[in-house]
Amino acid sequence: MNLCVLASGSKGNSTYITGNDTNILIDAGINAKTISTRLESINVNPGTIDAVIISHEHGDHTDGVKVFCKKYNIPVYVTYQTFRSIRHDWSDLNIVNFEHGKSFKIKSLTIKPFYVSHDAYSTSAFVVKNGDKSIGIATDLGDFSQLLIQNFKSCTALVLESNYEDELLMRSTYPWNIKKRIRGQRGHLSNKRSFELIKKISEFNVLQNVLLAHISQENNSEEHILKHLKSFPNKHVKILLTAQDNISEIIDI
Protein backbone atom coordinates (compact mmCIF):
# COMPACT_ATOMS: atom_id res chain seq x y z
CA MET A 1 0.00 0.00 0.00
CA ASN A 2 1.01 3.61 -0.54
CA LEU A 3 -0.19 6.56 1.49
CA CYS A 4 0.05 10.27 0.73
CA VAL A 5 -1.71 13.13 2.52
CA LEU A 6 -2.63 15.54 -0.28
CA ALA A 7 -3.53 18.35 2.15
CA SER A 8 -4.24 18.69 5.83
CA GLY A 9 -5.33 21.55 8.06
CA SER A 10 -8.38 23.64 8.86
CA LYS A 11 -8.60 24.83 5.23
CA GLY A 12 -9.00 21.34 3.78
CA ASN A 13 -8.09 17.69 4.15
CA SER A 14 -7.63 14.81 1.73
CA THR A 15 -5.63 11.58 1.99
CA TYR A 16 -4.78 9.24 -0.87
CA ILE A 17 -4.35 5.50 -0.30
CA THR A 18 -3.58 2.87 -2.91
CA GLY A 19 -3.29 -0.89 -2.66
CA ASN A 20 -2.96 -3.33 -5.58
CA ASP A 21 -5.50 -2.14 -8.15
CA THR A 22 -7.45 0.15 -5.78
CA ASN A 23 -7.24 3.92 -5.30
CA ILE A 24 -9.22 5.75 -2.64
CA LEU A 25 -9.42 9.16 -1.04
CA ILE A 26 -10.35 9.73 2.58
CA ASP A 27 -12.12 13.12 2.54
CA ALA A 28 -12.07 15.73 -0.21
CA GLY A 29 -12.03 19.04 1.64
CA ILE A 30 -9.84 20.96 -0.82
CA ASN A 31 -11.17 22.09 -4.17
CA ALA A 32 -11.46 19.57 -6.99
CA LYS A 33 -8.80 21.24 -9.14
CA THR A 34 -6.23 21.06 -6.32
CA ILE A 35 -7.08 17.40 -5.64
CA SER A 36 -6.49 16.60 -9.32
CA THR A 37 -3.25 18.60 -9.51
CA ARG A 38 -1.84 16.99 -6.37
CA LEU A 39 -2.80 13.49 -7.53
CA GLU A 40 -1.19 14.13 -10.91
CA SER A 41 1.97 15.34 -9.15
CA ILE A 42 2.36 11.80 -7.76
CA ASN A 43 1.44 10.24 -11.14
CA VAL A 44 -2.10 9.26 -10.21
CA ASN A 45 -4.83 9.90 -12.78
CA PRO A 46 -7.79 11.41 -10.82
CA GLY A 47 -10.15 9.34 -13.00
CA THR A 48 -8.75 6.14 -11.44
CA ILE A 49 -10.02 6.98 -7.93
CA ASP A 50 -12.46 4.20 -6.98
CA ALA A 51 -14.12 5.87 -4.00
CA VAL A 52 -14.11 8.94 -1.78
CA ILE A 53 -14.78 8.10 1.86
CA ILE A 54 -16.00 10.86 4.15
CA SER A 55 -15.07 11.20 7.84
CA HIS A 56 -17.66 13.87 8.77
CA GLU A 57 -19.63 16.78 7.35
CA HIS A 58 -17.33 19.73 8.15
CA GLY A 59 -16.41 21.78 5.07
CA ASP A 60 -12.68 21.16 5.45
CA HIS A 61 -13.48 17.47 4.69
CA THR A 62 -16.28 17.82 2.15
CA ASP A 63 -16.00 21.05 0.13
CA GLY A 64 -14.37 19.42 -2.92
CA VAL A 65 -16.55 16.29 -3.02
CA LYS A 66 -19.36 17.45 -5.30
CA VAL A 67 -17.26 18.76 -8.18
CA PHE A 68 -14.55 16.07 -7.98
CA CYS A 69 -16.88 13.08 -7.66
CA LYS A 70 -19.30 14.31 -10.31
CA LYS A 71 -16.53 15.00 -12.81
CA TYR A 72 -15.04 11.51 -12.51
CA ASN A 73 -18.25 9.68 -11.54
CA ILE A 74 -16.79 8.47 -8.25
CA PRO A 75 -19.00 6.94 -5.51
CA VAL A 76 -19.07 8.73 -2.15
CA TYR A 77 -19.05 6.57 0.99
CA VAL A 78 -20.59 8.34 3.96
CA THR A 79 -22.67 7.58 7.07
CA TYR A 80 -26.37 8.36 6.80
CA GLN A 81 -26.08 10.95 9.62
CA THR A 82 -23.22 12.74 7.86
CA PHE A 83 -25.02 12.66 4.50
CA ARG A 84 -28.10 14.24 6.12
CA SER A 85 -26.07 17.08 7.61
CA ILE A 86 -24.02 18.04 4.55
CA ARG A 87 -24.68 21.64 3.50
CA HIS A 88 -23.91 20.87 -0.16
CA ASP A 89 -26.46 19.31 -2.51
CA TRP A 90 -25.15 15.81 -3.19
CA SER A 91 -28.39 14.52 -4.72
CA ASP A 92 -26.80 13.84 -8.10
CA LEU A 93 -23.86 11.88 -6.64
CA ASN A 94 -23.62 8.12 -6.23
CA ILE A 95 -23.94 7.80 -2.44
CA VAL A 96 -23.13 4.61 -0.54
CA ASN A 97 -23.84 4.51 3.21
CA PHE A 98 -21.62 2.81 5.75
CA GLU A 99 -22.08 2.23 9.47
CA HIS A 100 -19.60 2.40 12.32
CA GLY A 101 -18.15 -1.00 13.19
CA LYS A 102 -19.17 -2.58 9.88
CA SER A 103 -16.25 -3.12 7.48
CA PHE A 104 -16.77 -2.72 3.74
CA LYS A 105 -14.67 -3.46 0.69
CA ILE A 106 -13.56 -1.27 -2.17
CA LYS A 107 -11.98 -3.74 -4.59
CA SER A 108 -8.88 -5.04 -2.78
CA LEU A 109 -9.05 -2.68 0.21
CA THR A 110 -11.13 -3.34 3.34
CA ILE A 111 -12.23 -0.27 5.26
CA LYS A 112 -13.33 -0.40 8.88
CA PRO A 113 -15.02 2.82 10.05
CA PHE A 114 -15.52 3.47 13.73
CA TYR A 115 -16.73 6.28 15.99
CA VAL A 116 -14.54 9.07 17.30
CA SER A 117 -15.60 11.99 19.49
CA HIS A 118 -15.80 15.32 17.60
CA ASP A 119 -18.38 18.09 17.21
CA ALA A 120 -20.07 16.73 14.10
CA TYR A 121 -23.25 14.62 13.73
CA SER A 122 -21.21 11.49 13.18
CA THR A 123 -17.41 11.41 12.94
CA SER A 124 -15.49 8.40 11.70
CA ALA A 125 -11.93 7.22 11.98
CA PHE A 126 -10.84 4.42 9.66
CA VAL A 127 -8.59 1.42 9.37
CA VAL A 128 -7.75 0.65 5.72
CA LYS A 129 -6.49 -2.89 5.27
CA ASN A 130 -4.80 -4.69 2.40
CA GLY A 131 -3.67 -8.23 3.22
CA ASP A 132 -1.71 -8.10 6.47
CA LYS A 133 -0.95 -4.35 6.23
CA SER A 134 -3.16 -1.60 7.56
CA ILE A 135 -3.32 2.18 7.88
CA GLY A 136 -5.24 4.09 10.55
CA ILE A 137 -6.70 7.53 9.88
CA ALA A 138 -8.11 9.89 12.52
CA THR A 139 -7.92 13.55 11.57
CA ASP A 140 -10.56 15.16 13.81
CA LEU A 141 -11.04 13.92 17.36
CA GLY A 142 -11.40 15.55 20.75
CA ASP A 143 -9.70 12.66 22.52
CA PHE A 144 -8.81 9.03 22.01
CA SER A 145 -10.58 6.03 23.45
CA GLN A 146 -9.83 2.38 24.15
CA LEU A 147 -11.78 1.60 20.97
CA LEU A 148 -9.34 3.68 18.94
CA ILE A 149 -6.31 2.01 20.52
CA GLN A 150 -7.79 -1.42 19.78
CA ASN A 151 -8.38 -0.46 16.16
CA PHE A 152 -4.99 1.20 15.63
CA LYS A 153 -2.73 -1.24 17.47
CA SER A 154 -2.16 -3.40 14.39
CA CYS A 155 -1.59 -0.48 11.99
CA THR A 156 1.77 -0.04 10.26
CA ALA A 157 1.05 3.62 9.52
CA LEU A 158 -1.17 6.30 10.99
CA VAL A 159 -2.51 9.63 9.83
CA LEU A 160 -3.23 11.25 13.16
CA GLU A 161 -4.35 14.69 14.25
CA SER A 162 -1.85 16.79 16.20
CA ASN A 163 -3.80 20.02 16.15
CA TYR A 164 -2.52 22.45 18.76
CA GLU A 165 0.04 23.16 21.45
CA ASP A 166 -1.98 23.89 24.55
CA GLU A 167 0.17 26.83 25.64
CA LEU A 168 -0.14 28.52 22.21
CA LEU A 169 -3.89 27.96 22.10
CA MET A 170 -4.37 29.41 25.58
CA ARG A 171 -2.28 32.47 24.70
CA SER A 172 -4.01 33.01 21.34
CA THR A 173 -6.55 35.73 20.61
CA TYR A 174 -9.32 33.15 20.02
CA PRO A 175 -12.47 33.83 22.07
CA TRP A 176 -12.78 31.70 25.19
CA ASN A 177 -15.70 29.63 23.85
CA ILE A 178 -13.64 28.63 20.78
CA LYS A 179 -10.66 27.69 22.95
CA LYS A 180 -12.99 25.63 25.11
CA ARG A 181 -14.46 23.94 22.02
CA ILE A 182 -11.05 23.05 20.55
CA ARG A 183 -9.76 21.68 23.88
CA GLY A 184 -12.99 19.82 24.68
CA GLN A 185 -13.77 16.12 24.31
CA ARG A 186 -15.51 16.86 21.02
CA GLY A 187 -12.86 19.24 19.68
CA HIS A 188 -9.36 18.53 18.42
CA LEU A 189 -6.36 16.53 19.61
CA SER A 190 -3.42 18.39 21.16
CA ASN A 191 0.23 17.61 20.45
CA LYS A 192 0.54 16.21 23.96
CA ARG A 193 -2.38 13.79 23.61
CA SER A 194 -1.36 12.86 20.07
CA PHE A 195 2.15 11.88 21.19
CA GLU A 196 0.71 9.99 24.19
CA LEU A 197 -1.43 8.02 21.77
CA ILE A 198 1.45 7.33 19.37
CA LYS A 199 3.49 6.06 22.32
CA LYS A 200 0.69 3.70 23.37
CA ILE A 201 0.23 2.37 19.82
CA SER A 202 3.98 1.99 19.25
CA GLU A 203 4.19 -0.34 22.27
CA PHE A 204 2.46 -3.02 20.15
CA ASN A 205 5.60 -2.98 17.92
CA VAL A 206 3.79 -2.82 14.58
CA LEU A 207 3.73 0.93 13.96
CA GLN A 208 6.43 2.32 11.65
CA ASN A 209 5.17 5.61 10.22
CA VAL A 210 3.03 8.46 11.50
CA LEU A 211 1.87 11.46 9.49
CA LEU A 212 0.77 14.20 11.88
CA ALA A 213 -2.33 15.87 10.48
CA HIS A 214 -4.67 18.85 10.90
CA ILE A 215 -1.82 20.93 12.36
CA SER A 216 -3.17 24.36 13.29
CA GLN A 217 -1.49 27.27 11.52
CA GLU A 218 -2.36 29.57 14.43
CA ASN A 219 -1.93 27.46 17.54
CA ASN A 220 0.89 25.11 16.62
CA SER A 221 4.35 25.22 15.09
CA GLU A 222 6.95 22.87 13.71
CA GLU A 223 9.22 23.92 16.55
CA HIS A 224 6.70 22.82 19.19
CA ILE A 225 6.07 19.51 17.46
CA LEU A 226 9.83 18.88 17.19
CA LYS A 227 10.09 19.29 20.96
CA HIS A 228 7.61 16.44 21.45
CA LEU A 229 9.44 14.46 18.78
CA LYS A 230 12.80 14.83 20.53
CA SER A 231 11.51 13.30 23.72
CA PHE A 232 9.59 10.54 21.94
CA PRO A 233 11.02 7.25 23.24
CA ASN A 234 10.55 4.90 20.28
CA LYS A 235 13.06 5.92 17.62
CA HIS A 236 11.89 3.13 15.26
CA VAL A 237 8.73 5.07 14.52
CA LYS A 238 9.18 7.68 11.79
CA ILE A 239 7.00 10.72 12.53
CA LEU A 240 6.44 13.33 9.82
CA LEU A 241 4.38 16.51 9.56
CA THR A 242 1.73 17.14 6.92
CA ALA A 243 0.81 20.59 5.58
CA GLN A 244 -2.02 22.57 4.08
CA ASP A 245 -0.20 23.68 0.95
CA ASN A 246 2.00 20.69 0.11
CA ILE A 247 1.56 16.96 -0.23
CA SER A 248 3.27 14.73 2.31
CA GLU A 249 5.99 12.25 1.62
CA ILE A 250 4.63 9.08 -0.03
CA ILE A 251 4.73 6.33 2.60
CA ASP A 252 5.28 2.83 1.25
CA ILE A 253 3.70 0.22 3.53
Ligand SMILES: [Zn+2]
Ligand atom coordinates in the same frame (compact mmCIF):
# COMPACT_ATOMS: atom_id res chain seq x y z
ZN1 LIG B 1 -14.14 18.61 11.96
Ligand SMILES: [Zn+2]
Ligand atom coordinates in the same frame (compact mmCIF):
# COMPACT_ATOMS: atom_id res chain seq x y z
ZN1 LIG C 1 -11.26 19.12 10.12
